[in-house]
Amino acid sequence: SRPHTIIGTTLSVLALYAIAVTRFAAGDLTAEPFHLAMTLVAGWCVNVFIVGINQLEDVEIDRINKPALPIAAGDLSPEAGRRIVAIAAAVPVVLAITQGPAELVAVAVGLAVGTAYSVPPLRLKRFPALASLSITFVRSLVVNLGVWLHFSHTFGGGSAIHPGVWALIAVTVPFSFAIAILKDVPDVEGDRRYAIATFSVRLGARPVLAAGLAALTVAELGMATLGAALLDGASTVLLVLAHLTALGVLWASAARLDLSDRAAITRFYMRVWMLFFLEYAIVAAAYLVA
Secondary structure, eight states: OOHHHHHHHHHHHHHHHHHHHHHHSTTOTTSSHHHHHHHHHHHHHHHHHHHHHHHHHOHHHHHHHOTTSHHHHTSSOHHHHHHHHHHHHHHHHHHHHHHOHHHHHHHHHHHHHHHHHHSTTTOGGGSHHHHHHHHHIIIIIIHHHHHHHHHHHHTTOTTOOOHHHHHHHHHHHHHHHHHHHHTTGGGHHHHHHTTOOOHHHHHOHHHHHHHHHHHHHHHHHHIIIIIHHHOTTSOHHHHHHHHHHHHHHHHHHHHTOOTTOHHHHHHHHHHHHHHHHHHHHHHHHHHHHO
16 A cells, blocks of 8 residues: 555545535534445555555566565565455445445446556556546545545435535645646656656656646635635635645745655655645535534
8 A cells, every 4th residue: 555545545535524424414523433434444445456456567667666665675476466456456345335326336436447547458557648637537536426425325415416525526636637747757767668658758847847836726726715715614714724824835845846856756746645635634624613
């Protein structure tokens, strides 16, 4: 597993659950704990499947770009990796069958897109536009809509989409796009050697960084203005202050970034993930505080 993706999934599920309980359970954060726990387990397993199958397919590339990963480092055999990935695919499907159609569709789509991203013959990661779109699609639409509909049905709320969920979808689209293109900036050497034509390989690090910053700036400013104005029942002050502060942190980090330092690029990329985590926390807190 990659801890930052597990954290991102955990916070997205918890935030959507928090919005659901403010809407359907008078803010009772102890409501339906079993469904919350099972949704978290399913989400974690899908994460392990997606990153695991990618590592199984990219062993030679990872030996250059990410030599500490367990299969690339020789700490885990490919056979053991395949067993882990198979279990990580089976568990969420079984859980989703017992949890309802919304979660089953979300799990199935997540597994299918994760497979298409890494595995031949599609191997979408070879095509930068399709690779970024697939990541954005899963992170912004599949996760947010699937998890929300599951919780809404659990609480008897039907299929209506809460405005807070639409806001999360809107803000995670540019965030997911930025994550999708920035993740390849430190990995140019291995990707170029094995003909993975990422945007970083094709365009270079600086244009990719500029595109990522532009997308993230739109996301933060949009939530600080339109989000704060349109989300009834959420704390306007919290939405404005938190998003402007996050934007300041982002640009301060970008201003200090040395694009010739691979470790510094990786730290910046992880900071973008931290801001992504924070997005879910801000929206959920805005509803809980209000």
